[in-house]
Amino acid sequence: xxxxxxxxxxxxxxxxxxxxxxxxxxxxxxxWLHKEGVSSFDEMTNLSKDLREKLREQFxxxxxEIEDKYVSKLDGTVKYLFRLYDGEYVETVVxxxxxxxxxxxxxxxxxxxxxxxxxxxxxxxxxxxxxSEMEGQIHAAQRDLGVRISHxxxxxxxxxxxxxxxVIRFIHTVNSDKGLHLSLRDVTLSTCGIVPRIYDLIRxxxxxxxxxxxxxxxxxxxxxxxxxxxxxxxDEVIAACRAYAEQxxxxxxxxxTLISGVNDSPACAKELAAKLKGFLAHVxxxxxxxxxxxxxxxxxxxxxxxxxxxxxxxxxxxxxRRTLGKDINASCGQLRRKKNGGETFENSCENR
Ligand code: SAH
Numbered sequence: 001x002x003x004x005x006x007x008x009x010x011x012x013x014x015x016x017x018x019x020x021x022x023x024x025x026x027x028x029x030x031x032w033l034h035k036e037g038v039s040s041f042d043e044m045t046n047l048s049k050d051l052r053e054k055l056r057e058q059f060x061x062x063x064x065e066i067e068d069k070y071v072s073k074l075d076g077t078v079k080y081l082f083r084l085y086d087g088e089y090v091e092t093v094v095x096x097x098x099x100x101x102x103x104x105x106x107x108x109x110x111x112x113x114x115x116x117x118x119x120x121x122x123x124x125x126x127x128x129x130x131x132s133e134m135e136g137q138i139h140a141a142q143r144d145l146g147v148r149i150s151h152x153x154x155x156x157x158x159x160x161x162x163x164x165x166x167v168i169r170f171i172h173t174v175n176s177d178k179g180l181h182l183s184l185r186d187v188t189l190s191t192c193g194i195v196p197r198i199y200d201l202i203r204x205x206x207x208x209x210x211x212x213x214x215x216x217x218x219x220x221x222x223x224x225x226x227x228x229x230x231x232x233x234x235d236e237v238i239a240a241c242r243a244y245a246e247q248x249x250x251x252x253x254x255x256x257t258l259i260s261g262v263n264d265s266p267a268c269a270k271e272l273a274a275k276l277k278g279f280l281a282h283v284x285x286x287x288x289x290x291x292x293x294x295x296x297x298x299x300x301x302x303x304x305x306x307x308x309x310x311x312x313x314x315x316x317x318x319x320x321r322r323t324l325g326k327d328i329n330a331s332c333g334q335l336r337r338k339k340n341g342g343e344t345f346e347n348s349c350e351n352r
Contacts, residue, residue: 065140072328093156110123151182
């Protein structure tokens with residue numbers, strides 16, 4: 001059976017023409033799937049019962065059901081654990097900012113990248129998400145919360161550039177004026193640095209924001225934290241980001257997770273500043289979130305501030321990431337692990 005929600009508009013029109021349906025049906029059905037975000041053919045109320053039945057025989061709409069939901073009492077951040085058609089789980093976070101709602105979505109079930117501080121890798125990699133399943137996370141959250149989401153960050157479970165074709169298809173779909181119609185400028189993709197795919201992304205000519213998870217200023221340190229660095233080193237990945245900034249005229253952001261005694265010294269800050277010199281870059285500093293059995297310790301507030309001021313004194317723009325959803329463990333990877341029989345998830349807030 002074909003996943004109808006992952007088809008482009010043109011592919012849908014073609015598939016419906018094969019069923020001898022008139023072309024206006026493609027418009028109706030595409031809007032139901034992508035603007036309204038319906039989860040079943042029965043909700044397509046302007047189609048006859050017979051037509052809905054015919055569609056059900058040919059196509060499926062992959063499900064994205066709320067398994068768990070946590071709401072932060074501190075700032076209203078909402079974290080979902082969604083169950084997919086095959087019983088796999090992914091996590092999605094919705095954050096409220098002054099400029100609107102941002103959703104942080106997963107791009108894969110698990111992750112292969114093996115970063116030493118990250119929970120997403122621990123429960124193992126299962127599969128890529130379909131374009132429809134990435135969009136499904138947004139639709140399910142919007143419907144549950146009754147709000148319109150205006151910004152997307154591909155920063156949940158998984159490595160988006162390791163699921164390149166589906167991610168690109170998803171990005172085109174959310175941009176469609178027959179669907180969610182989000183501006184590509186409000187889409188951010190975060191990568192651990194799969195260099196050839198960064199160049200592929202440049203060729204797509206999409207004005208999305210690229211964020212690189214850098215976390216260390218040199219190969220010795222970065223390879224200890226991120227196995228991907230053995231394949232593409234710091235200089236190579238920063239060069240790819242420079243090319244991205246030059247070609248797209250978009251500022252590139254660098255994520256730098258601060259771990260006490262590992263990568264948070266003023267010497268690291270100076271080395272980082274030297275690497276990023278003369279580049280329209282922005283550094284996001286994130287004190288590491290504790291993940292049990294990872295054993296990483298958050299940098300102290302004073303070490304974080306010192307790191308920031310050292311970067312700034314070298315002319316590098318740096319902000320300290322405000323932590324949202326602190327009481328619900330809003331960083332990704334932990335709920336899925338718990339569901340799969342990993343460590344228990346200590347949580348101070350109510351389960352739905
Ligand atoms: N694979 C992509 C996107 C998912 S990770 C990437 O690597 O960018 C999203 C961000 O969270 C990355 O910057 C990642 O390095 C960071 N991250 C993962 N685990 C973390 C933790 N325990 N504390 C703080 N940041 C973490």
